Each structure stands twice: as structure tokens, then as C-alpha cells.
Amino acid sequence: MADYISTYTGIRFYPAQPDAEGICIEDIAHALSLLCRGNGHVSKYWSIAQHSILCAREAAARELPDRLVLACLLHDAGECYLSDVPRPFKRELPRYRELEDRLIDLIYNRFLGSPLTKEEERAVKEIDDGALFYDLKELLHNEQSETDPQFHVVPSYGYVPFQEVEQEFLDLFYRYYRSPAGEPDAAADARASGPDQKMPVTRMPERPAPDYDLLAAQLREFALTEPSPMPLLSNASALLKEAMGDVNWAGFYVRRETGDAGGESGAAKKSAPEPELLLGPFQGKTACIRIPWGRGVCGTAAKEDRTQLVPDVHAFPGHIACDSASNAEIVVPIHDKSGRVAGVLDIDSPLKGRFSEADREGLEQFVKVLEEYGTW
Numbered sequence: 227m228a229d230y231i232s233t234y235t236g237i238r239f240y241p242a243q244p245d246a247e248g249i250c251i252e253d254i255a256h257a258l259s260l261l262c263r264g265n266g267h268v269s270k271y272w273s274i275a276q277h278s279i280l281c282a283r284e285a286a287a288r289e290l291p292d293r294l295v296l297a298c299l300l301h302d303a304g305e306c307y308l309s310d311v312p313r314p315f316k317r318e319l320p321r322y323r324e325l326e327d328r329l330i331d332l333i334y335n336r337f338l339g340s341p342l343t344k345e346e347e348r349a350v351k352e353i354d355d356g357a358l359f360y361d362l363k364e365l366l367h368n369e370q371s372e373t374d375p376q377f378h379v380v381p382s383y384g385y386v387p388f389q390e391v392e393q394e395f396l397d398l399f400y401r402y403y404r405s406p407a408g409e410p411d412a413a414a415d416a417r418a419s420g421p422d423q424k425m426p427v428t429r430m431p432e433r434p435a436p437d438y439d440l441l442a443a444q445l446r447e448f449a450l451t452e453p454s455p456m457p458l459l460s461n462a463s464a465l466l467k468e469a470m471g472d473v474n475w476a477g478f479y480v481r482r483e484t485g486d487a488g489g490e491s492g493a494a495k496k497s498a499p500e501p502e503l504l505l506g507p508f509q510g511k512t513a514c515i516r517i518p519w520g521r522g523v524c525g526t527a528a529k530e531d532r533t534q535l536v537p538d539v540h541a542f543p544g545h546i547a548c549d550s551a552s553n554a555e556i557v558v559p560i561h562d563k564s565g566r567v568a569g570v571l572d573i574d575s576p577l578k579g580r581f582s583e584a585d586r587e588g589l590e591q592f593v594k595v596l597e598e599y600g601t602w
């Protein structure tokens with residue numbers, strides 16, 4: 227009999243000689259989202275991945291360091307290889323516990339750079355125990371004597387298809403994952419040479435860039451059919467949202483003149499009035515309607531007339547948070563026929579470091595089609 231297990235992505239994993247290189251986040255996210263909590267002794271399906279996501283979200287809500295959020299997400303990752311042995315059985319299986327401890331240390335080493343300290347272990351266990359309390363209450367209707375633990379996140383136990391859970395697990399992972407020091411990170415190196423790179427960046431998941439030539443050609447067809455902004459920008463946002471992975475908002479803000487003079491001083495008030503940005507067609511959650519010229523990522527792109535590629539929006543002074551899921555953003559100015567900024571294309575992602583120089587180039591090419599063929 228083989229002394230390895232074959233994982234979802236096809237890796238041969240040897241439990242007795244686990245190898246850090248064989249530990250793959252896609253395997254963990256997939257297997258944990260298909261493995262049921264409590265060995266199936268629950269009133270409805272609730273996966274280990276859902277439990278892990280709850281723990282990670284609680285850690286984030288408590289504003290614990292990113293490392294601890296990730297530790298909470300990964301604290302049961304060993305079960306992807308070893309399976310979930312209930313605590314009373316585990317007590318009887320010292321060899322299992324030894325292998326489990328070794329495996330979880332390897333997983334933390336792989337993704338956090340080192341095993342957890344005792345203090346970190348305590349913080350993770352406190353959240354894990356709190357989540358276990360709610361799991362028992364919701365999934366076993368187990369009335370417990372203690373009062374509910376103080377949780378910032380309200381646990382919700384509705385059914386979610388495993389594919390969505392798997393994606394959420396991966397999204398959370400990439401939001402909090404930092405490449406351990408010394409490990410090569412080609413994407414970060416490429417971004418570090420760009421002009422907007424003062425902020426810490428996260429390794430990007432490897433993804434093929436969308437075919438920007440094809441997107442530009444499709445957009446041109448739409449523009450030749452109808453160049454007016456409403457249908458053109460509506461289809462442009464749909465094209466981008468569909469083609470770009472890990473994007474939670476894609477759309478436009480358009481220039482509108484106002485009566486307000488820009489700047490603080492009286493002298494400035496006599497100068498030309500500042501325009502503003504008004505929400506245009508988009509795909510995603512509802513968004514703020516007006517953005518002052520020069521404010522947030524969009525206003526900055528418009529005022530400075532320069533693409534803003536922001537790996538981490540929380541490090542961008544004045545960033546305007548429309549969707550709390552957004553962590554990275556790219557904004558490209560759009561010009562009218564006279565060369566004046568007429569609006570911006572804005573794209574948000576839940577993944578830090580999501581946008582690359584290839585995206586910047588591709589989206590600027592996309593915007594050129596809007597400028598050339600659209601009515602401005």
C-alpha cells in the first residue's frame with residue numbers, strides 16, 4: 227500500500243515525512259471546504275473551512291495582527307491531511323498528536339515564516355474555543371452552561387456551497403498572506419520599481435493576465451455600435467468585471483462641474499471652480515455617489531491626471547471605503563477629445579497587491595479605446 231496520500235492538486239504527500247514544499251494552500255482550501263465539522267455529527271453541513279473563516283474574521287474584527295488572522299484561518303489546516311479526530315479520541319492517540327503538532331508547525335512555517343509563540347497559540351485557542359461554543363450551540367443545539375463568549379462577528383450558519391467557501395478561504399488567505407522574508411517574490415519586485423510603491427505588498431496569487439487586446443477589441447465593437455457614455459460604460463464595466471479575477475467592483479466616475487472653488491484660501495476661491503466625480507455605470511456593491519476632485523484614490527487620479535495603482539488601500543491617505551471588502555485598487559483617468567480629464571475607470575479587489583504593471587498597461591489601453599471611440 228502506498229505510504230502517501232494524493233491531494234486534490236495531485237501532490238503526493240507523505241504523512242510520516244511531510245515536506246513543506248508539498249503543502250499547498252489550494253489543497254487546504256479545497257479539502258477543508260468539503261470536510262464536515264464534528265465528523266458529520268451535526269444537524270446540517272458546516273465545513274472546517276467555514277469554522278476557520280469564522281475564526282479568521284473574528285481575529286480581524288478584534289484588530290489582531292495579520293499574522294494571527296492567518297494563523298486562525300490555518301489552525302485546522304493539518305486536518306486536510308490528517309482528518310478531524312474528535313478531542314476525546316485525540317487524548318488517547320499520542321502519536322497522532324505528535325504528527326499533528328509537527329504538521330501544523332510545518333504549515334505555520336510555510337505560510338507565516340515560523341511556528342506560533344505560546345502567546346499566539348493562546349490567542350488562536352481562545353478564538354477557536356469561542357467558535358466551538360457557537361458551533362455546538364448552532365449545530366448540535368447543545369445548551370451550554372456558560373454564557374455566550376464575547377464575539378465581534380455574529381456567526382451565521384446558513385448553507386453556503388462549498389465552492390464559495392473555498393473561494394472565500396483563498397481570498398482571505400491572499401488578503402493576509404505576506405511572503406516570508408527572503409523568499410523571492412517576482413510580483414512584489416516588479417511593483418517595487420513602479421512610482422506608487424511606498425506600501426508593503428503581498429505576494430499575488432499567480433494568475434494569467436486577462437487578454438487585454440481582446441477586451442479592447444470587444445470594447446471597440448460596442449463603441450462602434452453606440453458611442454454614448456451610458457451604454458458604453460455599462461458594457462465596459464461588465465467586460466472588466468467578467469474578465470478580471472478577484473475584482474469586487476469595476477466601474478466609472480464621470481466629471482461634473484460644480485460651483486465650488488477648490489482649495490482652502492480666499493485667493494483660491496476666486497480661481498476656477500473644482501469639478502467633482504459623479505458615480506457612473508458600474509458592477510459591484512452600491513458605491514458613494516460624489517467624490518471631490520483630489521480626494522480618495524479616484525479624486526487623486528483625476529486631479530493628478532495619473533493612474534493610481536494601490537496595492538493596499540488602507541495605506542493610501544484619504545482612501546474612500548465604499549465596499550469594506552476592497553483591499554487593492556487601480557484607477558485610470560479618462561480624457562475627452564481636448565485632453566481634459568473627463569472621468570476615471572475604477573477597479574477594486576479584495577486581494578492586497580492584486581494589480582500588476584501588466585494590469586496598468588492593459589487598462590490604460592482599454593481606456594484609450596473609450597477616449598477614441600466614445601462620446602465625451
Ligand code: SME
Pocket residue numbers: 475513514517521522523524525544545546547548549552555572574
Ligand atoms: N475607493 C475609491 C472610492 C470609490 S469606490 O472604490 C467604488 C476612492 O478612494 O476614491
